[in-house]
Amino acid sequence: MNAFMISVRALVFFTVLAGLAYPLVVLVAGQVAFRHQAQGSLIESGGKVIGSELIGQHFDQSQYFWPRPSATGAKPYNAEASSGSNFGPLHPDLKKPVVGMPRDLWTASGSGLDPHISLEGARYQAERVAVARRIPKVVVVQLIDEHTEGRQWGVLGEERVNVLKLNLALDQRK
Amino acid sequence: MSTSDWIQIGVFLGIFLAAVKPLGAYMAAVYEGKFTRLDGWIYRILGVDPGEEQSWQQYSIHWLCFHVVGLLAVLGILMTQQWHPWNPQGFANLPFHMAFNIATSFVTNTNWQNYGGESTLSYFSQMAALTVQNFASASAGMAILVALARGITRRSVGVIGNFWVDLTRTTVYILLPLSLVLSLVLIQQGVIDNLDAYVKTTGGQVLPMGPAASQIAIKQLGTNGGGFFNVNSAHPFENPTPLSNLLEMIAILLIPAALCYTFGRLIQDKRQGWALLGTMLIIFVPFLLLIVWGEASNMEGKELRFGTVNSGIWAAATTAASNGSVNAMHDSFLPLGQFCTLFLMMLGEVVFGGVGSGLYGMIIFAIITVFIAGQMVGRTPEYLGKKIETFEMKMASIAILVPPLCVLVGTAIAVMHPQGVGGLLNHGPHGFSEILYAFTSMGNNNGSAFGGYSANSVLVNILGGVIMLVSRFGVAIPAIAIAGSLAGKKTTPVGLGTLPTHGPLFILLLAGTVVIVGALAFLPALALGPVVEQFRLR
Numbered sequence: 001m002n003a004f005m006i007s008v009r010a011l012v013f014f015t016v017l018a019g020l021a022y023p024l025v026v027l028v029a030g031q032v033a034f035r036h037q038a039q040g041s042l043i044e045s046g047g048k049v050i051g052s053e054l055i056g057q058h059f060d061q062s063q064y065f066w067p068r069p070s071a072t073g074a075k076p077y078n079a080e081a082s083s084g085s086n087f088g089p090l091h092p093d094l095k096k097p098v099v100g101m102p103r104d105l106w107t108a109s110g111s112g113l114d115p116h117i118s119l120e121g122a123r124y125q126a127e128r129v130a131v132a133r134r135i136p137k138v139v140v141v142q143l144i145d146e147h148t149e150g151r152q153w154g155v156l157g158e159e160r161v162n163v164l165k166l167n168l169a170l171d172q173r174k
Numbered sequence: 175m176s177t178s179d180w181i182q183i184g185v186f187l188g189i190f191l192a193a194v195k196p197l198g199a200y201m202a203a204v205y206e207g208k209f210t211r212l213d214g215w216i217y218r219i220l221g222v223d224p225g226e227e228q229s230w231q232q233y234s235i236h237w238l239c240f241h242v243v244g245l246l247a248v249l250g251i252l253m254t255q256q257w258h259p260w261n262p263q264g265f266a267n268l269p270f271h272m273a274f275n276i277a278t279s280f281v282t283n284t285n286w287q288n289y290g291g292e293s294t295l296s297y298f299s300q301m302a303a304l305t306v307q308n309f310a311s312a313s314a315g316m317a318i319l320v321a322l323a324r325g326i327t328r329r330s331v332g333v334i335g336n337f338w339v340d341l342t343r344t345t346v347y348i349l350l351p352l353s354l355v356l357s358l359v360l361i362q363q364g365v366i367d368n369l370d371a372y373v374k375t376t377g378g379q380v381l382p383m384g385p386a387a388s389q390i391a392i393k394q395l396g397t398n399g400g401g402f403f404n405v406n407s408a409h410p411f412e413n414p415t416p417l418s419n420l421l422e423m424i425a426i427l428l429i430p431a432a433l434c435y436t437f438g439r440l441i442q443d444k445r446q447g448w449a450l451l452g453t454m455l456i457i458f459v460p461f462l463l464l465i466v467w468g469e470a471s472n473m474e475g476k477e478l479r480f481g482t483v484n485s486g487i488w489a490a491a492t493t494a495a496s497n498g499s500v501n502a503m504h505d506s507f508l509p510l511g512q513f514c515t516l517f518l519m520m521l522g523e524v525v526f527g528g529v530g531s532g533l534y535g536m537i538i539f540a541i542i543t544v545f546i547a548g549q550m551v552g553r554t555p556e557y558l559g560k561k562i563e564t565f566e567m568k569m570a571s572i573a574i575l576v577p578p579l580c581v582l583v584g585t586a587i588a589v590m591h592p593q594g595v596g597g598l599l600n601h602g603p604h605g606f607s608e609i610l611y612a613f614t615s616m617g618n619n620n621g622s623a624f625g626g627y628s629a630n631s632v633l634v635n636i637l638g639g640v641i642m643l644v645s646r647f648g649v650a651i652p653a654i655a656i657a658g659s660l661a662g663k664k665t666t667p668v669g670l671g672t673l674p675t676h677g678p679l680f681i682l683l684l685a686g687t688v689v690i691v692g693a694l695a696f697l698p699a700l701a702l703g704p705v706v707e708q709f710r711l712r
Contacts, residue, residue, distance in 0.1 A: 003236045006338065007243040009220050011310075014345065015247070018392075019306035022350060026388040027369065030361040038367045040381055040411065051375045054364055054410040068478070080372070080380050081293055082405040084475040084503035086626030088604035089711055094474065107473040110408030110485075110502045116478040155181060157416025158481035 043168070050168070055079050056115040057164050063132035064170070065117070065125050067163040068104055069095065072112035084110045116160035119148050129170070143169055175467055179483040183466065186487055187459075190424045190431060194451065197428065198435025204347045205320050205340070205440060213342050220338055227333035230658020233321060234651050236337045237314060241281050241647075244310055248277035251303040252295075261296035262371035262383075268294070275635035280304055282646035283311035283398060283528050285498055285621040286612075286638065288630040290404030292382040297369055304400060305389045309353075312396030312429075313344035315530030318653050319433060320344075322534050323440035325657030326558045329665050334657045348429075349396060356391035356425060363421075364414030365390060386412060394425035397528045399498030399621040407488070407501040408477055419480050419488070419501060426491045426499070430526040433533050441558060445676035450536055453684045454494075457525045461514045462490035468510035475503030489515050496523040496532065498621025505600070505608065505624035509708035512607055513700060515622070516614055520700075521692040522577050522649075523618045531619070531646075534653040536688075540675065541570045541656070543687045547673050556672055559665040566659055569652035576648030578695040580617035580641040585610050585699065593633035599626030603710065607703035614696075616642050 030038040041053040051057050056067045058077040073081030085108040087094040095106045102120040122144045130137040147166045151157050203209065217224045228236065251258070252273035256266050268276070272288060279286045280303070289295065295304075317340035324334050361367050367387040372380050386402040390412055393400055400406075407413040407422055431451060438447020466486030469476075476485045485502035492499055493515040504515055518525060524535035541555075541562055548555030548562070555562040588594030588609050598605045608627040615622055616638045623629070629638065666672075674680060 003232075003239040004243070006220055006222060006236065007239040010240060010338065010341070011243050011247055011306075013216065013219050014310055015302055015306045018309040018345065018350070019302040022353065023301045023305060023385050023388040026354065026357040026361075026391075027367055027385055029358055030367040030387060033358065034361045037364045038361050038387075039370070040366050040368075040373065040383065041364050041414075042373065042381075049373055049375050049381075051377065051379060052381055052411075054414050055379070055381060056410075057375075057377060057379055077379065079292075079382055081290060082403050082409050083290075084405060084408065084506060084625060086503055086505040086599055086624065087474065088505060088600040088607070088626070088707070089472075089508050090602065090604055090707060091600050103473045104478050108475065110475045110477050110500075111403075111405045111410060113410055114477050114479075115410060118478060151178075152416040155178075155185060156420055157479050157484065160478050 043164070051164050053162065053165065054115055055113050059163065059167060062128055064167045065122060065129060065163050068114050068117060069106065069108045070112040071108040077113060079113055082111045082113055084108060084112060115162050115164060117163055119144070119159050119161055122161040122166065133170070143173070175470055175483070179466060179470070182483050183462070183487060186420065186423060190427050193424070193428055194432045194435050197432035198447070199439065201348055201432060201436040202439035204343050205436065209347050212346055213339070216342050216346070217338065222336065222338040224336060224339045227336055229332055230334055230654050233334055233337050233658070234654045237317070237650070237654065238647070240310070240314065240341070244307055245277045245281045248280060248303045248307060249273050251299055252276060255296045255299045258296060258298040260298040260369055263296070265294060265296050271632045271635040272630060275639045278639040278642045279621065280307035280398070280400060281311055282619050282642045283315055283396070283496065283531065284616060284619040284642045284646070285393065285398040285400030286616050286623065286642065287400055287621070288635060291402050292404060297384050300389055300402065301385055305392060308389065308392040308396050308398045308400070309345050309349055312349060312392070312398065312529045313341045315528050316344045316433070317341050317530065318650055318657070319437065319530040319534050320440070322537060322653060322657040323437055325660040326441050326560060328661040330663065331661050334654070334661050349392065352395050353388070353391040356395065356421065357387045359421060360390060360418055361387045363418040365418065366411045382411070390422070391425070393499060394422045394497065395429060397426065397430060397495050397497045397532070399492065401499060405625070406499050408503070413501055416479055416484065419484055422499070423484070423488050423491055426495050426497045427526050429529045430495050430532045433530065437533060443558070443676070446558060449676040449681055450533065450540070452681045453688070454525045454536065456681065456685050457521070457688065458490065458494045461494065461518055462487060465490045465511050465514045468508055468514070472506070472508055475506030477501065486511070490518065492622055493518040493620060495526040496528040496618060496620045498615060500622050503625055504611070504622060505626045509704040509711065512707070513704040516607070516611055516700060516704065517692065517696070519614045519618045519620045520581070520696045521688055522574060523620060524688060528619060531649065535573070535649060538570045538573045538649075538653060538656070539688050540684055541566055542574065543680070543684045544673055544675065546687065547683060551671070553671050556666050557675060559668070560660045560663050561666055566656050569655045569659070573649045573652040574691060577618050577645050580645045581614050582695070582699065584613035584617055584637060584641045587637060588613065588634065591633050593631040597628035597631055597634065599628070603703055603706035607707065610699055610703050612638070613641065617645050619646050
């Protein structure tokens with residue numbers, strides 16, 4: 001009985017400490033110090049939210065760069081239902097490699113919300129985007145280079161291009 | 175594997191190993207009672223006399239009682255969440271079987287997820303139910319390790335410490351400060367932390383929101399692993415950059431590795447702690463390299479910012495430790511990667527394992543190892559100055575048999591029941607692997623998954639919930655019992671016939687024992703899954 005009463009008091013205490021005080025301290029500190037990130041690194045224009053720098057969006061028109069295939073529920077890049085394809089290597093619906101196409105363009109990402117494609121994946125699409133927009137390919141390639149993020153600190157992760165930011169830059173180019 | 179892959183593996187191993195000694199020394203100081211300023215008033219609130227020590231039976235009862243109360247609280251919150259504050263998306267109450275599975279999962283430090291956070295749980299549930307258990311289950315595991323260390327150093331004493339003191343000190347001086355720092359760094363990198371409703375973009379995309387960073391920090395540090403979002407740390411809001419990824423990976427192994435040093439300090443023989451860490455590393459590093467090498471050609475289910483190398487390192491770390499968070503979809507791994515992640519869990523989560531629980535599991539394997547070695551030369555085995563006798567061997571046997579039993583019986587029931595196979599996404603050998611992975615994960619309190627398997631059925635929820643409880647308690651209680659029994663014994667002086675337990679010979683013997691016990695129990699099951707799939711791929 002003693003053990004039970006202490007357990008109840010301990011749970012109430014740790015709920016207040018670790019379940020309310022701790023997350024709220026982090027919340028306030030995060031909002032004060034890094035508000036942009038804490039709110040989702042949103043890209044806004046004229047008071048409207050266009051998207052998040054971190055969350056990929058679906059593009060399928062030829063004048064835009066296309067992101068990686070997405071396996072999120074109901075529709076691609078549905079941020080309310082993050083998901084990978086979860087296809088095993090022998091699953092019949094697993095996409096087969098396309099000769100010459102960079103592999104990130106035919107494989108579904110883990111989250112279904114991957115905001116990036118590889119530098120090769122972007123260059124692979126440059127021709128199509130340039131033709132659709134009737135602009136020289138060199139201009140598109142230059143834009144890709146400007147939007148290429150290197151490895152963090154030169155070491156960590158992979159070189160990549162943020163598709164949403166690149167497409168916004170294409171649209172803003174006059 | 176490219177040069178960059180090797181560098182990133184080196185950076186990861188280098189940083190977390192460099193942290194072992196300073197963090198380990200700090201934790202030892204906490205458990206030696208060097209910091210007590212904050213805990214006096216906490217004991218008054220709890221109604222505990224910190225000077226009153228407990229026998230192993232009392233320690234177990236209080237430990238168990240805390241888990242039962244925690245389980246009921248989580249169950250209660252989840253089943254009534256629509257009436258609580260901080261639920262901007264209006265998520266409904268969860269049905270019993272689903273809430274039961276989540277409650278057992280978080281109370282046992284498994285953090286298996288039968289739900290997608292962004293489509294199921296309110297912010298209040300995430301904080302007051304799940305974040306609390308992220309701390310509590312981690313602290314409870316570390317408490318047992320400390321009690322075991324006391325059992326080893328004490329001579330002819332009937333008590334092994336006070337559970338509430340161990341629990342409080344772990345939470346207040348170790349987990350909370352580390353989590354606060356990690357949360358803020360993660361927010362700086364882009365992890366979200368707010369209480370807002372989901373944001374709709376001009377294009378119609380709905381961006382999930384929530385108090386994510388505070389939970390993500392502790393789920394990585396406390397080997398919990400339950401993600402704020404469905405895809406866990408593959409989600410860009412949960413793990414936005416390569417740096418956040420590195421920090422989250424290091425956080426997986428940080429405490430389990432540093433505890434080896436802490437243990438060495440507490441038993442006043444640091445070599446023993448280094449030997450246990452060495453054993454973990456000689457099993458861990460080869461599997462890590464195998465996974466990274468095997469996955470180097472496979473981008474399915476992986477995020478571009480991490481690449482294959484960081485997905486491989488993470489997969490090794492999260493299955494070696496009983497963390498269970500993921501940054502890539504293990505279901506889409508090639509057979510070699512599937513085999514390695516499964517096998518690391520099947521070793522009983524003792525290669526790093528859970529915070530506290532991994533090391534007390536490894537110490538139980540060390541007891542088995544000195545027993546086997548003692549049998550070979552016909553001597554009574556000793557470990558750390560204590561004679562290993564019938565009672566310890568009985569308890570150690572229970573502790574190493576319970577997890578395999580849970581895994582194999584659970585898998586067998588699920589493959590024979592329509593609800594067990596109903597949730598499969600893949601079929602053939604990979605379908606079997608999905609079920610085997612689910613029960614291996616739950617039966618070893620890991621929590622990672624082959625995500626294609628929809629495990630939210632009544633059968634899998636209830637069966638899995640029971641298995642998580644049995645597997646957690648079935649190792650923890652014998653470990654506390656061993657602590658009590660060792661505390662009651664005299665210390666045996668080291669003699670000519672004593673097997674030294676800090677040298678390379680013992681490290682190899684121990685690693686061999688861990689691998690052979692795991693392999694004997696599970697190779698037949700692995701042959702039906704990843705091994706068959708590898709042959710079919712050719």
